[in-house]
Amino acid sequence: MENNGLTEQLDTVEECVEKTIARVGNKLVLGAPLGLGKPVQLINAFYRHVASDPSLSLHIYTALSLELPKPGSHIEASLAGPIVERLFGDYEELDYMKALRSGSMPPNIEVSEFYFKAGAMKNIPSAQQHYISSNYTHVARDLADCGVNVLIQLVATKDEGGVKRISLSSNPDTALDLSARLRAEADRECVCIAQSHDDLPFMQHDAAVEDGFFDMLVCNARYNKTLFAVPNAVVPVKDYATALHASSLIADGGTLQIGIGSLGDAVAHACVLRHKHNARYLEMLSGLTHQANPIAEDCKTFNEGLYVSTEMFVNGMMHLMEQGVVKRKVYDNLSLQKGINAGEIEPTVNTRLFDYTLREKLIPQVLDDASLADLKSWGIIEESVLLKGAQLVIDGRECANNTSDPGTVKALLEGTDGKPLKRGKILHGGFFLGPQDFYQKLRDLDEAAHQQICMTSVSKTNHLLADVELYCAQRQKARFINTGMMVTLTGAVASDALENGSVVSGVGGQYNFVAMAHDLPGARSILCIRSTRGSGKSLKSNIVPFYGHLTIPKHLRDVIVTEYGVADLRGQCDAEIIKRLISIADSRFQQELVDFAKANGKLESEYEIPVEARNNTPETLMRVLGSELGAGLLPDYPFGTQLTEQEITLAASLRRVKALTDEPKSLIKAALKALIHNTDQEAARPFLERIDLEHPNTSKDFLIKQLVLLDLEERGMLKAG
DSSP, X not given: OOXXXXXXXXXXXXXHHXXXXXXXXXXXXXXXXXXXXXXXXXXXXXXXXXXXXXXXXXXXXXXXXXXXXXXXXXXXXHHHHHHHHHHHTTOOOOHXXXXXXXXXXXXXXXXXXXXXXXXXXXXXXXXXHHOXXXXXXXXXXXXXXXXXXXXXXXXXXXXXXXXXXEEOTTOOTXXXXXXXXXXXXXXXXXXXXXXXXXXXXXXXXXXXXXXXXXXXXXOOGGGOOOOOOOOOOOXXXXXXXXXXXHHTTOOTTOEEEOOSSHHHHHHHHHHHHHHHSHHHHHHHHHHHOOSOOTTOOOOOOOSSOXXXXXXXXXXXXXXXXXXXXXXXXXXXXXXXXXXXXXXXOOSBOSHHHHHHHXXXXXXXXXXXXXXXXXXHHHTSSOTTOEEXXXXXXXXXXXXXXXXXXXXXXXXXXXXXTTOBOSSOBSEEEEEEOOOHHHHHHHHTOOHHHHHHEEEOOHHHHSOSTXXXXXXXXXXXXXXXXXXXXXXXXXXXXXXXXXXXXXXXXXXXXXXXXXXXXXXSTTOEEEEEOOSEESOGGGOEESEESOOSOOSBOGGGOOEEEETTEEEEOTTOOHXXXXXXHHTTSOHHXXXXXXXXXXXXXXXXXXXXXXXXXXXXXXXXXXXXHGGGBSSSXXXXXXXXXXXXXXXXXXXXXXXXXXXHTTOHHHHHHXXXXXXXXXXXXXXXXXXXXXXXXXXXXXXXXXXXXXXXXXXHHHTXXXXXX
């Protein structure tokens, strides 16, 4: 593949499709980014063109195909419909996702994904059959090996001096590596195409690519449909409890990685509480911690702050920046980073730093154009310093071009002494996805904030191989916090699929971060797992004796956190690991786990569950945290929501009513109570109208109406009649 020209600008996606086919032929193998980076109109144009022409074939390789929420009942639709319209506006959906769900995919089109939205494709045979399991850092390699000949991306653009600059924005994660691989193959005919979107934030540094990176760029304002935004999720009490435990393991002055969803939001919020409300944070943590936690940090405020190295830049991380938690800068220079880590220098230009950089030969004795430009970029030498023959011109004075000359050093320091080093980064991320206000904040970044955030390739964020020494120096005291579905008694974790082979999500970068935690000095992998799933008769433990599918093998076991505590598994024998996991299991399942382990010779026969671990119940969590839930320090939506108060209230009631279906006894009891109680009809009217239940048409809807009214009344939303 070779591109020696400049990017060709086109007006329509249809023209782009025709030019692409003319160049690569009838067999289209298309690689598209995950999440936000998909150019929907361009993908749909390829899909429709190929679907209408049997002589063509199209194989789409991608991940995390985003879809608008689909309500499960007409009552949910009444509530969700206006919300979806308000939040997603005129977002255009992916044609291939509609075909996958309806089973109407044309025979000449295939779609393969390496990551699904959690649970979204469990019952879609075609998606399950074409799923590709791959570590995130191997995706670029695997797509190149699959024969990708069309690489597409949604991009941000801006005009500077009559030149249109392009940014990979939300998704440099695989595009940088995949493009490099494709361009290295001179005999591969491949086309790289961008589609611009005016609302996509223009990210700088590695995300900003040179003219010619793309062969074609489609620019048309009518394609500026609403960007897909993931609304903030409700954070339940068990996630807050888990997050409080996990946040106690984060070291000040360290490195952080967290994921998306309610648990990621909860961890970020717990860090904010630790920093801003430390006394109350410690009280809540103490109330939850009934067992010794030898790997907990001192849990003081984040004075040094954290640095983030993550595949996914999430909304919670932006809040951590705003609250002064994420503020530790790292530098892409090994000598500087080592000097800062060792305390030999601070990230401030002064005599001490100047002497250090001379000693480390970062500053040559005689400067040339290249070394002068490099030192200016770090802020060590003032921008106005010039080379004039054999002399340096400093603030209009000529000085010897000799950095060992005291007079020259003094003159150089007069312009920069006391100023901070430049080029420091507080976050490296592979891709971003979040709510609309998150995108707005990224669009509104000032130049100083832009300089501190670098969107880049996952080959940099997700492992060490690109520059082992530098990344080890930057990622000191790293804590990689991710989620799993289940953990076995010997410490292996299932995160991506069920034991029958059904893929729930994907491996993504989890294995990368777990493996990196074992390779990186001082790092820990922290996998957060809810102790149970389901409710009522369907309640099951997520700490299980064994499981038929594993994502993280037991030899990479490290730290497991549930809402009931922390289990440090690293380097422990099987019996000790089993004891530690049982101690953080839900107490309703502890004894059967003990019995299984004893029956199979993995625990001594006289072992008893410690007294301090016998009250791992939801009631215990509510007793400790209940007073802070909702309007307290543990709000339902720690980073806000676009829902109205009425919508939040109704959503909570419908969730509670739905949960009753898993508990027949509770459902019967609640139904009897709901059917005989009276309610203030005027107070109830706005709620019932909002979900179209004021005049129910069926007995089922009537019962739901009464249950909703009972729930609203019991929560103080209505007055009893």
